[in-house]
Amino acid sequence: MLISYNWLQSYFKKKLPPAEEVAERLAFSFAEVEGLEKKNGDTILDVKVLPDRACYALSHMGVAGEAAALCEIEADFPQSRAPRVSRGTRIVSVRNEEPTLCTRYTARAIENISVEPSPAWLRERLEAIGQRSINNIVDATNFVMFDTGQPLHAFDADKVRGGIIIRKAKIGERMKTLDGKELSLDVHALVIADDEGPLALAGVKGGARAEVTKDTRAVILEAASFNASMVRRASEKFGIKTESSRRFENRLSAELALEGSDACAELIQRMQSGVHFGKLIDRYPKKEKKRSVSVSVKFVRDALGLQLSEKEMLAALARLALPVRKRGDFLVVSSPPERLDLVRQEDFVEEIGRIVGLERIPETQLPAVSDSPSINKRLFYEDKIRDLLVAEGFSEVLTSSFAAHGDIAIEKPLASDKAFCRRDLWTNFHHALIKNYSNVPLLESEEIKQFEIGKVFTTKREHLALIIGCMPVKKSVSDTVHKVEKIFGVPLRGKFCGGDNVYECTI
Template sequence: MIISRNWLQTYFDAALPDAQKIADDLLSHSFEIEGVIEKEADAVIDIDVLPNRAHDCLCHRGIAQEYAAINKLGLITDRYHYHENFTQESDMVHTDIQSPDQCFRYTARKISYITVGKSPAWLTQRLEVLGERSINNIVDATNYVMFDIGNPLHAFDADKVVGTITVRNAQQGEVFHALGGEEYELESSDLVIADEEGILALAGIKGGTKAEVNETTKSIIIESANFNPVTTRATARRLKLFTHASKRYENGITSEITPIALESASRLISDCAHADDITLHAVSDIYPNPERQCSVEVAHTHIEKVLGISLTKNEVEDILERLEMNVHEADGVYTINIPFLRQDIRIAEDIIEELGRMYGYENIPVQKLEDHAHQSVNPEVYVEHRIINFLIKRGFSELENYSFVKKGDQSVINPIASDKSALRKNLTKEMQAALALNTKQADFLNINTLKVFEIGTVYLKDSEQQVCTIAIEPLTKSARKRDGTSQDQLESLLTEMKESLDISIEPEFEQNMISFVLPNINTIDAHAFTELFKVRSYDDTDSYHSLSVYPYSKRDISLWAPEEYAEQQIKHIIQSAAGHILKKIYLFDTFTKEGRTSYAYNLIFQLDDDTLTDQQIENVMNAITKTLEKEGAEIR
C-alpha cells in the first residue's frame, strides 16, 4: 500500500515528522516497510499490508489510526464537507439485492445537476503521487475516498440507468462490456450490478460502458457496497481482472463503513463538481443481515503470562482505547468491544498481540526459559535430515522444485498458471529439467559432474509419499573414466548410504537417477538431533546473485609467472585488467619447470544486460595479455 505523507497529515492537527520517521514508527509496531520515496513536494511510504490487516489498512485512514495509536495522537474525524450551497430531495434510487449471500450491503444515492470536468489541483496531486491517473472530478472523487477510507465506490450516469438497479448473478454466457473496451463472457456464479436493460458493472471489480460518466453527464448515481470476498476473488481470478476495488473486497471489509464512504463521496462531489442547482437525493440502503459487533474477553493474568511482563490495568486500557476499542474490566477480566473495521481480532490472543506490539516488543526483557523435559524426535524429520547431510557431505546440491506441474494424478481447482494445473507424481521430470539447465552452465560453474538431489512430497491417486530422488551426471569423458558411469556411482552411493545410515532402501533406477520412498529409520540418536541442522554447503561469508540470462563465453590463457608472484596475485592481475565482464577465473593446470611456474586458467566472460561480441572479448584478452607481460609474465 502506497501512503502519501502529505495525505496522512490531513488526519492530524500537529505537524508530522518526515516520512522516514513515520515509516520507522510503523516498522517498529505495525508493518514491514518496503521503502520510502521522496517526491517533489511530498514523500510516499510503501507499506507491506498483509491480508490480516487488509480489512482496515489498505487506506490512509487505517495507517493514520495506527500511527495515532503508536504516538498517542488524536485524529481529525470531520474531514469531508458539503459545498455551502446545495439542495436536498427525499426521493431515492430504487435498488434490489437478489443475491444477499454475495452482496452484504448496497447503498446508492443520486446527485443531480453536477458538472463533470477536471479535478481541482489538490485532488489530482493526491492521486498522482500514488501513481494514479486523474480521469475527471467524479471518478477521481470516488477513487480518492477508496484510497482514503478503504471502501471502493462507483459512479453511474443516472440518465443512462433504466429502472431499478439490481444486484444479481449473471446469466450463463452473458457478456459484460467493461470500461476500457474489454469484453468478458460471464458465468452464473459472477455477480453483476444491472438495470432493466443490462449490466452496469461487474460487482466489486470494474464498471461497465453502459452508464459511463463523461463530460456530458449531468446527474450521477453513486454506489457504495460490500461484496462477498470469496466470490469476488473467484471472478477476478477467472477473468484475470484485478483492480484496486477487487483487492479490497477479496480481503474482506466491514459493511459498517459502506454508508460512511457514500456520505464522504457525496460531500466531496458536492464541492468539486458543484453546479448552481446541485441536488443530493436520499440514500437507498439495503442491509439484509447487519453485522454484529464482536467482543472478546481476556484475563489480565493471561495477558501477563503470554507476554512475560507486568502491566497495570491503566496501561492495558490505555493501549486498547488508543486502538479505538471499548473496554470494560471486572474482577481482572477485560471485555473488549472490537471495532467493526478490525476483522482480524476475534480471540484473546489477538488482543494480547495488540498489547504486545503497541507496548513495544523491544521493551519486553529477555528471559531465560526454564529447563523443560526432552521432547520426542520426529522420525520423518530425523531420517530426512540424515539423508540430506549424508549427500551434502559428498558434494551434492539440494534442489527445490515446484510441486505444481502441468499433468499429474491430482488436479488443482484454481491453478495459478496453465502449466501448474496438477500436483507432481514424481520428482524425476523436474530434476531432468534442472540437470539440462545446469549442464549448460557447467563451464561457468567449473564442474565436470553434476550431483543433485531433492526430497519432497509426491501426490499419487490415493496417497502422498515423501520421496528422495538422486541424480549423478558425468559431463566429460575424463569424469566417466575417473568415477564410472551414473549407474556405477549411484549403486556405490546406495551401498554406502545403507551402511552409514542403517536404513533399508528400495530404489527405482531411471537413466541417471534413482528414487526411493523415505524409509523408517531403525535407531534414533536423540542427543544428536540438533546436530542434524548444522551441516551446510556454504560459508557465512558467501554471497549470492542471479545468473545472467545472456550467454557466456569461455577463453583459456597459459603463462609463465614472474618468480615473485603467487597464484592469487596472478588472478588479481587478470581480474583487474578484464574488468566487470570477467565473471569467473578457474585454475585448471599448473606445473614447475627449471625454476619457473606455469599457470593455466579458464576465463568466463559474460554481460548482465547484453550479449558479448567476439570483438569485445578479443579486446579484453589483449588487455589481459599486455598487463601480464608488463608485470613480467610470459604468455605461453
C-alpha cells in the same frame, strides 16, 4: 500501499514527526515501509500492508490511526454527514438477488451535476500516490476509497435502464469494461445490472455502458460490500486487478459502505453548488453484530512475559481508540466495525504488545529438559530399513495413496482412478517398477531396484507396509528380505507378489 505524508497530516492539528520518523515507527510496530520518496513538496511512504490488517489499513485513515497511536498524537477524523434529500430527485430502485454475495448495497441518485476537471487539491492528492485524475466525479469516488478504504462506483443515471439488480450473470452475457476489455460472463460471475444487462463486474470493474463522461448530468452512486472469495475468483478468472478488488478481496466491514457513500456525497456537494441528492437506498438484510472480547489481564501478562499494570494495558488500548471497560480481572474490549482482525484474546495481546513496545520483553532462559527424549520406535526401524536398502542399491519411491479399487471409498474423489484409499502398496508400486525399468538404458544400468514404505488402508485398520521390488523378473529379492528380518529379529509375515522379484509385508 502508497501513503501521502501531507494527506496523513490533514488528520492532525498537531504537527506530525518528520516522515522518516513516522516511517520508522510504522515499520517497527505496524507494517514494513519499503521506501520513501520526496515528491512535489510531499513525502510518499510505500507501506506494505499485510492481509491480516488490510481490512482497515488499506486507507489513509487506517494508517493515520496507526500513526496517532505510535506517535502519541491525537487524530481528528471528521464525521461525514448525509446530504439533505432534494424533493423531486429520482429514487433508485435496487433489487438484490444474491444477499450472501452482496451483504450490503447502497445507492443514491445525484442530479444537476457538472462533470469537469477536479480542483487542484484533489488532483494533487491522487497524483501524489500514483493515481491519474479523470474528472471530478470519478476522482471523488477514488479519493474516498484511498481515504476510508471503501470502494465506490458512479454510474451515469441516464444510461441505466430501469433499476439496479445485483445478480449472477447469465450464460452468454458479455460486458465491455471501462478500459475496453470484452468479458464473456458465466453463471459464477456476480454483476451489477439493469433491465438491459450487466453494468459492472461486482467489486472488480465498472462497465463502459454507464460510464461517467463530460455529458453526464446525473449519477447513481454505489457503495457496497461484496463477498471476498467471490471477488477474488472473479478477479483471477478475468485477469483484472483493481484497487477496488484488492480491498474487497481482503474482506471489508459492511458498515463502511454507508460511511463511504456519505463521505463521497459530501465531497461532491463541497465541489459543486446546486447539486440535488436523492433518497439513500440501503439494502442491508443481515446487519453485522457488534463485537466485544473479554481479555484476561493475567493472560496478557503471561503471553507477553511482561508484568504490565492494568493502567498500561488500558493506555495502550486507548491509544488505538479501542473502547474498553473493566469487569473483574478482565478487560472487555469493543472491536470497531472495520477491525475485523480483532476476534480473540490473542489479537488484543498483540495490539497491547506492539504499543507498549515488544523490545521490552525480557530475554528468558529456556527451562532445562529434565527427561531424556524417548526414541520413536517406528521411525527408528523405518530409518534402519531405509539405510539397509539404500546400501543394497535400492531407491525409495513414493506412489499415490489412492487407487482405482480398495476397501475405503473417497467421498469426493479427484478422478476415477483415485476413488479409493489403497489397500496395499503393490497396486501402484508395480506400475512404477515397470515404468522405471523401461528407462534402464537411460540410466546405463541393467536392473531397477526400488522400495516403498507407506500406509495402507483396509476395513480392519490402517497400517504401515514395506514393499521391495526389482526388475527384470528373473531377479529375486529373497536375500534382501532376510537382511530386513535380521533388523527386526523375527520373520516378516509378508508375501511375494507375482514372483520372487517383489515382496510386500506389514511392519
